[in-house]
Amino acid sequence: xxxxxxxxxxxxxxxxxxxxxxxxxxxTVYAEFFTSKLFGASLKAIEETIEKEIIVLNRQEVEEKxxxxxxxxxxxxxxxxxxxxxxxATTHTDFLVEAKKKGIKFEVIHASSILSSAPGISGxxxxxxxxxxxxxxxxxxxxxxSPYMAIANNLVNDAHSLILLDIQAHNNRYMTVNQGLxxxxxxxxxxxxxxxxxxxxxxxxxxxxxxxxxxxxxVVVNCNKISVLLNHDFGGPxxxxxxxxxxxxxxxxxxxxxxxxxxxxxxxx
Numbered sequence: 048x049x050x051x052x053x054x055x056x057x058x059x060x061x062x063x064x065x066x067x068x069x070x071x072x073x074x075t076v077y078a079e080f081f082t083s084k085l086f087g088a089s090l091k092a093i094e095e096t097i098e099k100e101i102i103v104l105n106r107q108e109v110e111e112k113x114x115x116x117x118x119x120x121x122x123x124x125x126x127x128x129x130x131x132x133x134x135x136a137t138t139h140t141d142f143l144v145e146a147k148k149k150g151i152k153f154e155v156i157h158a159s160s161i162l163s164s165a166p167g168i169s170g171x172x173x174x175x176x177x178x179x180x181x182x183x184x185x186x187x188x189x190x191x192x193s194p195y196m197a198i199a200n201n202l203v204n205d206a207h208s209l210i211l212l213d214i215q216a217h218n219n220r221y222m223t224v225n226q227g228l229x230x231x232x233x234x235x236x237x238x239x240x241x242x243x244x245x246x247x248x249x250x251x252x253x254x255x256x257x258x259x260x261x262x263x264x265x266v267v268v269n270c271n272k273i274s275v276l277l278n279h280d281f282g283g284p285x286x287x288x289x290x291x292x293x294x295x296x297x298x299x300x301x302x303x304x305x306x307x308x309x310x311x312x313x314x315x316x
Contacts, residue, residue: 048073049119049151050126051133051142053158056262058087059096066156070097070126077102077115078128080216085130086284087263093128101128106217116142119151132160161261161287166209168268169256169289170301177206177292182227184213184220195234199248202292210288221284224257228273228288249273249290256289256306257281270306 050069055061062070070076078090078101085093094101108114119125133139133155146153166173180197183189198208212222231249238247251274259267259281267281291298299316302308 048124049116049146049153050124050156051139051153052126052128052156053132053160054085054093054128054130055158056085056131056161056164057260058085058263059093060088061085061159061262062093062096063156063158066158067097069154069156070099070128073124073126075102075115075118075123076100076126076128077104077118079104079106079109080130086260113142113145116145116149116151119146119153120149132158132162135160135162159262161211161285162209164261165258165287165289166207168258168261168266169291170268170305171207171256171289171291171298172295175205175207175292176209177201177204179209179211181211182213182222182230182288184215184222185230190233192234192237195231195238195249196246198231198290199246202248202290205293207292208290210290212286212288214285222286223284224259224281224286224288225277225279227286228255228257228277232273232277251277254291254302254308254312256291256302257286258289259283259286261285261287268306270302270308272309 050073052066052069076099080103090101104114115125115127143153166176178197178201180194182194201208210227212227214221235247235250253273255273255276256268256270257276257279269276269279294316296316299313303310303313
């Protein structure tokens, strides 16, 4: 049997009771932390909780060698641990396909995901969100405008935007709210300088919500104009951003009272 177990958002206490039962009962527990990381828990803390050693796999061992699938195919009960939810925050649906082809029985133990938790803590109504986008770390020849355009398209359609920020756990590199907003403002400048001012609808005056360490007791949610959030210290990772579209009065009051948004936003609702 092959189990895919989600670790949730922050520490070992986010693992569900069902997940803990599975981890304690299987023959071998593997984990991949190259796409995510629990900042509130060490590997040792998780091992102490489940009373079992965890074998941490690198990207090649997970995606190319499929070590955990081969182990399950040999007849062992195996669990693969991932941050967040196994099939959402980290998409491992291809492993389920592979297991099915090999005749391996599998079960998914879901956990909290940033895709549901961030919209919830932002105070924005979940059914009003449009396409989710991710801002990547730019490189010498890599600076796509697609995240900006996805947000702009959501705004045109009166839909909120959830923006995930790049995670390079193997390099201990985690994008901040500030870096994400700087990225968007650079795209805006590129559009303006390229004569595409009509597409540059996200600017320094756009309302945004910066979120840090969602799922922890140290969560930070701050709402203001991008020009203000650019200089705000959100502290340690992990970070994400939401950009609201047309607000309902309940959403506006939440942003003002809970997230520190300027009260003037209520005048436009």
